[in-house]
Every structure is written in C-alpha cells, then in structure tokens.
Amino acid sequence: MSEDFSDLKAIYFDLDDTLCGYWNAAKGGLKHTFSSVTLPDGVTPEGLMEAWVAEFRDFAEEIKRDHWYEIYLSQGGITRMELMRLALARLGIDDARLAFELGDVYGKERRSTLALFPSARELLNALRGQVTLGVITNGPADIQREELQDLGIEDCFDHVFIEGEMGEGKPAPRVMQRAVDAAGCEPNQIMMVGNSFKHDIVPAREAGWRTCWIRRDSDVPVTSRTGRVEELPDGAVAPDLTITHLDELYEILTSAGVIGTVPARKVN
C-alpha cells in the first residue's frame, strides 16, 4: 500500500449505501408496496413503478430548490406521500387517500428491511476508541435518526451530522468544516468513507481530507439510467482508496495500525 494512513485521527462515514443498503431496502420496499396495495383498474405495479421513477427524477431536483426543502429537511413522510401522489397523477389518477396508503406502506417496508452491510458493525466496533468517529449523512432529520437507531449504531459515533438537522447537506463545504471543527485535528488527518463521488468524495477532497470511495455492484439507484454502479467521472482525480467491501478498509486500517491490538470498546 503506497499511501500511509497511520496518522489518521478521525474517520467520517456516509450512511446510506456506505454502511447500510438503502437502495436495496428502497427497491424491495417499492416492489412490495406496488404489488400488495390494491391499485385502481388499469394501473399495474410495473406501470406505477415507472411513473414513480420518472417523478422521482424530477422531484429529487425540486426538493432541493423550492419550499419543499424545508419540509423535506424535517420529515421524510410528507415528501414520500407527495411523490406517490405525483406518480398516480402521471397515470391520470387523483386519489390522495391512495397516495397516503402507498407512502405509508412503502415507508414501513423500507424501514423494516434496511440493514447494515456485512462487516459494518465489526469495522465500527474496531475503530471505536481508536479514532474520532463520525457520520455525515444527507436526508430528512427524522428518517436519518430513525435509521441510526434502527441499525443500532447511533452510539458508535462521536459526531453525527445530518442534513435535516444542519439545514444543509453534502457537498456544501460548510458541512465538511463543521466536521473538521468537531474532530479537532488537521483536515489531512481525516478520512471520508462514502459511496457517492459527488456528495462524499469531492467535498472531502476539496476540504483536504483523505478519501475512501466504496463502489459496490449492488449500489445502483432505482432511478439509474445505466443500471450500473457509478464510474469515476472523466478527468476526475481518483480517491486515495477505492474499495468494493468494508473488509478491505478494515484490512488497510489494520495494516496502518489505526485498528490496533488494544481491544476497542464494544457496541452491540
């Protein structure tokens, strides 16, 4: 390993699709929802999924721009229902009650199937007490808190930065600065571990951090147009590390002495 990571003092993780399989849970949740809720005549689960994906592409942009952002920051449920309403409307259906039911079933199903990736807990346990540990995650305040609690990892972190609680998210430079201030070390002693090149790797690199990009074959959003995992953009500088499994990071940090032989504090 050419890069030396022995001087790392802090590690910040992204949450969704870095530590837990958000898209796995979302895709399964949508499929379950559209096939288990009774749909109006002429509407098929496949047709509704297509409409949802099309609306998600537009709405994901809109959420960040107008009055929806304030709503989205505090709670995920309302924008989830609105997206169902828009998907139904795209198919000519005006039914607020059905939109509510679809959003509700989807939210519950996604929540109940969201799971940590293999080795995530072991890695966090091994790092706990060895370096400052944090999470920096985009998304609504209630949903992100719920995820950390449901996954049982909230107590693993010294610092938790949630877009919904900060009023802004990655890749804003101010978000990275907050994390630097909290860690109390030099930016180049911090590593960002994340699955999104744009939201995790680019802002961390620009802030002078070390970067670890996790690219799993399964990490394909339901809205993906290519159906493939994200590639390094043309002309972009490669991250310090590119991995496909958290085990690789565990090994690298063990070789670097960041994960030591002194038993770390256990988190169940």
Ligand SMILES: [Mg+2]
């Ligand atoms: Mg992510």
